[in-house]
Amino acid sequence: MQLFYNPNITETTTQFFFDKEESRHIAKVLRKTVGDILHITNGNGWLFTAEIVISDIKNCMATVVSKEFKRKHNYTLHLAVAPTKMNDRYEWFLEKATEIGIDSITPIICDHSERKVLKLDRFEKILQSAMKQSLNCYLPKLNEAITFKEYIEKSHNGQLFIAHCEETDKKSLKQQLQPNQTVTILIGPEGDFSVKEIETALANHFIPVTLGNTRLRTETAAIVACHSVAFVNQD
Numbered sequence: 001m002q003l004f005y006n007p008n009i010t011e012t013t014t015q016f017f018f019d020k021e022e023s024r025h026i027a028k029v030l031r032k033t034v035g036d037i038l039h040i041t042n043g044n045g046w047l048f049t050a051e052i053v054i055s056d057i058k059n060c061m062a063t064v065v066s067k068e069f070k071r072k073h074n075y076t077l078h079l080a081v082a083p084t085k086m087n088d089r090y091e092w093f094l095e096k097a098t099e100i101g102i103d104s105i106t107p108i109i110c111d112h113s114e115r116k117v118l119k120l121d122r123f124e125k126i127l128q129s130a131m132k133q134s135l136n137c138y139l140p141k142l143n144e145a146i147t148f149k150e151y152i153e154k155s156h157n158g159q160l161f162i163a164h165c166e167e168t169d170k171k172s173l174k175q176q177l178q179p180n181q182t183v184t185i186l187i188g189p190e191g192d193f194s195v196k197e198i199e200t201a202l203a204n205h206f207i208p209v210t211l212g213n214t215r216l217r218t219e220t221a222a223i224v225a226c227h228s229v230a231f232v233n234q235d
Helices: 020-029 087-100 120-133 148-152 195-203 218-232
Strands: 003-005 015-017 037-041 046-054 061-069 076-081 104-109 159-163 182-187 207-210
Touching (some): 037 061, 076 087, 159 195, 159 218
Antiparallel strands (some): 015 061
């Protein structure tokens, strides 16, 4: 099955048009024609089966034949991850986290961050592509970049963790995680969180955790954290 994305479809939609980019992909690249069946999600849990009624490279139109609401995973995972110096590493994290299962992401600008300007439009496209590739009907929410200080001052609930490399007393993430919970995990930049940031996080009820016995890159740590939460919540 190949999955398409259209954020404008709702459970009451009967007919709709694809945008120019998707229309070209459907009609010219995939050579789909009138009568062919497509599968579409709106990124909010709905899976639609639709039949092409107009196959045009600029304005492809389809009619909804059936719909199904997909149950979301039984946990809520938010990762606040500092941007990496190399943009492609952060993009890799976004892609793999979407495939594994994540609900929302916030890029946090930290004391040791080397990259502070982000291309969120490109990040959004990567999330969409990964969602379609993994046949997932839920699109993760990508929040605006925010400083660590601004982020930590927000209200947070559920299980709160900060993964850092300082030689202090830390818990094992896999031993701390509980199933069916709202989980927030902070992942720092290449230079790690500053001591002040770690102290601030602890003062705001974040539990310091380790992700293993080796030092991980930012994007690797984020994926390990993401997979750990998914693993704990496996049916």
